[in-house]
Each structure stands twice: as structure tokens, then as C-alpha cells.
Amino acid sequence: MTEFSTDLLNRQSTDELPEDWSETPVQDLIEKHFCGPSPDCEERQIATDEEWGVLKTTAITWGGWNENAHKVLPRSYWGRSALTVQRGDVLVTKAGPRDRVAVVVHVDGDPKRLIVSGKMIGLRPHRSAVVPQFLAGALSLRRPQNYIHARTTGMAESQVNFANTVLLEAKVPIPKLDEQTRIAAVLDTVDEATAKTEAVIAKLRQVRAGLLHDLLTRGLDAHGQLRDPIAHPEQFQDSPLGQIPKEWNCKTLQESADWFSGGTPSRSQPSWWTGDVPILTPKDMKVFEISDTIEHVTEEAAIAGSKVMPPDTAFIVVRGMILAHTFPVCLSTRPFAFNQDIKAVRGREDLKTRFLAHWFAANASAFLRKTTEATHGTKKLDSKELHHSQIGVPEAEEQDAIVGRIEAFNSAIAGWTAELGKLNLLKSGLMNDLLTGRVRVPEGIVGAG
Numbered sequence: 001m002t003e004f005s006t007d008l009l010n011r012q013s014t015d016e017l018p019e020d021w022s023e024t025p026v027q028d029l030i031e032k033h034f035c036g037p038s039p040d041c042e043e044r045q046i047a048t049d050e051e052w053g054v055l056k057t058t059a060i061t062w063g064g065w066n067e068n069a070h071k072v073l074p075r076s077y078w079g080r081s082a083l084t085v086q087r088g089d090v091l092v093t094k095a096g097p098r099d100r101v102a103v104v105v106h107v108d109g110d111p112k113r114l115i116v117s118g119k120m121i122g123l124r125p126h127r128s129a130v131v132p133q134f135l136a137g138a139l140s141l142r143r144p145q146n147y148i149h150a151r152t153t154g155m156a157e158s159q160v161n162f163a164n165t166v167l168l169e170a171k172v173p174i175p176k177l178d179e180q181t182r183i184a185a186v187l188d189t190v191d192e193a194t195a196k197t198e199a200v201i202a203k204l205r206q207v208r209a210g211l212l213h214d215l216l217t218r219g220l221d222a223h224g225q226l227r228d229p230i231a232h233p234e235q236f237q238d239s240p241l242g243q244i245p246k247e248w249n250c251k252t253l254q255e256s257a258d259w260f261s262g263g264t265p266s267r268s269q270p271s272w273w274t275g276d277v278p279i280l281t282p283k284d285m286k287v288f289e290i291s292d293t294i295e296h297v298t299e300e301a302a303i304a305g306s307k308v309m310p311p312d313t314a315f316i317v318v319r320g321m322i323l324a325h326t327f328p329v330c331l332s333t334r335p336f337a338f339n340q341d342i343k344a345v346r347g348r349e350d351l352k353t354r355f356l357a358h359w360f361a362a363n364a365s366a367f368l369r370k371t372t373e374a375t376h377g378t379k380k381l382d383s384k385e386l387h388h389s390q391i392g393v394p395e396a397e398e399q400d401a402i403v404g405r406i407e408a409f410n411s412a413i414a415g416w417t418a419e420l421g422k423l424n425l426l427k428s429g430l431m432n433d434l435l436t437g438r439v440r441v442p443e444g445i446v447g448a449g
Helices: 132-139 142-149 164-169 177-217 299-305 353-362 364-368 383-387 396-434
Strands: 022-025 030-034 053-055 070-072 090-093 104-106 120-125 153-156 159-161 171-174 236-239 242-245 249-252 257-261 277-280 314-317 329-331 342-347 390-393
Touching: 030 164, 090 132, 104 132, 120 132, 120 164, 132 142, 132 171, 132 177, 142 164, 142 171, 177 242, 177 353, 177 396, 257 383, 314 353, 329 353, 342 353, 353 364, 353 396
Parallel strands: none
Antiparallel strands: 022 171, 030 120, 053 070, 090 104, 090 120, 153 159, 236 242, 249 390, 257 342, 314 329, 314 342
């Protein structure tokens, strides 16, 4: 595809649609619309050339089409070809939580034996009237989105839906077909760059996962190289953790770290929300990240219900892990108070806290397997499981070298993630301008495919 420059695009001075554009109902742009059944299904992907599957709503995301988000239909539903999804279809979610309704995606793959469910609508665009990518983009604009959401029904925001006619009667801005093609080409260029960036991030994360395991079991020698247990078995020793380098000590977290329990400062104190000490809760935490929107307390109020920990303290969630899908770990950069669902931990003597925090993150899946049911779909981790866990502890210099290697990878991933964010912002801005005619794409700037 020919590259383009946004400097060459022609910007309109008005927010009105150009004279040669029209607002057209969706029903005038499609060959057909279709909805499917929602029977009880096997929670797995189709595995044979005979089986048929039904799409989950998670197949439809603002980030793109996910063919793998489906489950196997009962045999009695196989063969419903009128409901199958094809390349070029536009899919829209119609039932679910508010933020998951009216999500739009263009199908850019070639799905096999997959049908839509009753929680979504499939649109088969009329190619002589609209480019599929353009229709998907136009439906994501604020005006049609507001139109649809204003006509949803439901007793609670957690479960709303809309009738098929709402989508079919929604109007979208439509230029002539050749301009649609040029606009789609511009947006495809950004999508290609986004997909390449996402692939780099995925590869870096995959490499990091393997590197984490190797660094935390084999360590680095004096030359900064991973030790090789096959080439140099004499460099390793047996331990409760398996083979670890001879220079390492195997210790429990109870004997190698100090633990601190969180609490909840009294809400009756009027100063509780007005201070400058953030209080950490599980919703504020991701792996080595902390939300920017953290409530603040006075240091006096925080101390009344919880310790205030200094910078470079590791925090781990021990209760409230929603469905045990995550095991948040973060390393603080400033003093924090923390609530009762979190444990603070600091390395003692020969165990550095930063090394310990990375070790927790690397062993997240192991800790998740040790969680037990709590309440309301949450999980908890018993303190004994934590304290009795064993860790291989290198010398201080090697801990620093291992942490440096891990954080170099984290920095690379953070850089590419920032680039992905810029691309997403670029596409969002381009969509708002190009799909409403505020910016025109002159002929000859981009190719059609």
C-alpha cells in the first residue's frame, strides 16, 4: 500500500457534512442482517472439519476481530449456513454490559463454520453502496453510537440490549464509493502499523517470560551470561527448588523478608480524604504499575489504620483477586498506605526488594494456583502459603545484574506500548476527521488495497 502523509489531506473548515456526502440508514447499505441462537455450548474451539461454532461477544472488540473467541455448537445447530460469518461482514454486539454493547468490528479473516449468536448482529454490506471497513468505522462514530445507546433497554447497566431495528435505522455519513475506498486505505495503513507494533510487543513478552524463568533459576555468571546446567553441571546444586547455582541460597520468604499487613483508616476522620499519602487498593495495582487515580489520606489517618511504607516497597494482592485471573505486584516509588487486601513486603539482609518483586511477578501463575475461594467471585491467598514459599537468593551483585536485565526488557516493552498508544490515538483522530468529511483524502494519495 502506498504511504501517505497527513499533511496532504484537505481539511474542511466546517463540522457539517460535505455537500457530496449523505446521512444514510444502515438498512440501505446492506444486503442482509442476521442474528443466531444462543444455546448451551461446549466451552472450547472447534477441533474438526465437521464441527460448527458460535461466536462469543468477545470476538467483537474495538481492537479488532478475534476468530478464536467462539465455542462449539450442539450438533443440532450445525450447518446453518445462512448465519455463517464471512470476510467483509460487519458485526455489532447487541446485548451485555453497557460498555460492551454497540461494539463494532469488520471481519478481515476467513472464518470457517462460525455463526453469530443472539447477542450480536451480522451485517452483510452491499459492496456497490459501501466499503465494509468504512461502514464499521462509521458505526463507531459518536453520533450513531449515541443513537443506539439512547435506545437500549434493560433493568441495569450490567445487562442492556437493543432491537435489530435500532441498528438498521441508525444513520451514518456516506461519501461516494471511491472516496470511501481512499479513506479505508488510509485507515488500513494505520492498522498495519498497529498490527506490526502489537506483534513486536507480543514477541517481547514471550521472550521475557522465558528469560525470567532462566534468570531466576540459572542466574548470570561473572561475565553476564546465563549459566548452562548441561554444559557446566558442576556450577549447580540440588535444592528443594530443583537445581540452582552453587552460589545461591535456598530460603523461605518468612526468613528472608519482612511482611506488613494493610488496614483501612477510619472514614469517620474528616481528614481521611484530604491528605497527601496515597492509599493502595487492589484496583489500583497492575504488575509493576499503579493507577493514577488513587485516593489520598493524611499520614496521621493512614498510620491509624495502616503502616505507611517507604519507597521501594513491594506490594502484592492477597485478597480480592477477581476470578484469580491476575496476581498484581507493584514496586512503590513513594510512600504508600495500603488496605487490608494487600501485603507489603521488603527483603531482609541479603534479599533485595526489587529482586523479590520481580520474583513475585515471575511466579504469579504458581501463586494463583494456591488461591482459595473468598466471597463474591474473589480469591484469597493464605499468608502461610506466602511465608513458606522458597526462593533462590543470589549474591547482591548478581541480584542487581538480573534485575537490570529484566528491567531492560520491561523498558523495551514500555517503549513499544507507548508507540502503540500513539498509533491508537492517531487512528481515533483520523477516524473522527475522515469518516465525517472534516478531512478529505484527495485522489491519488493512497492505493486501494
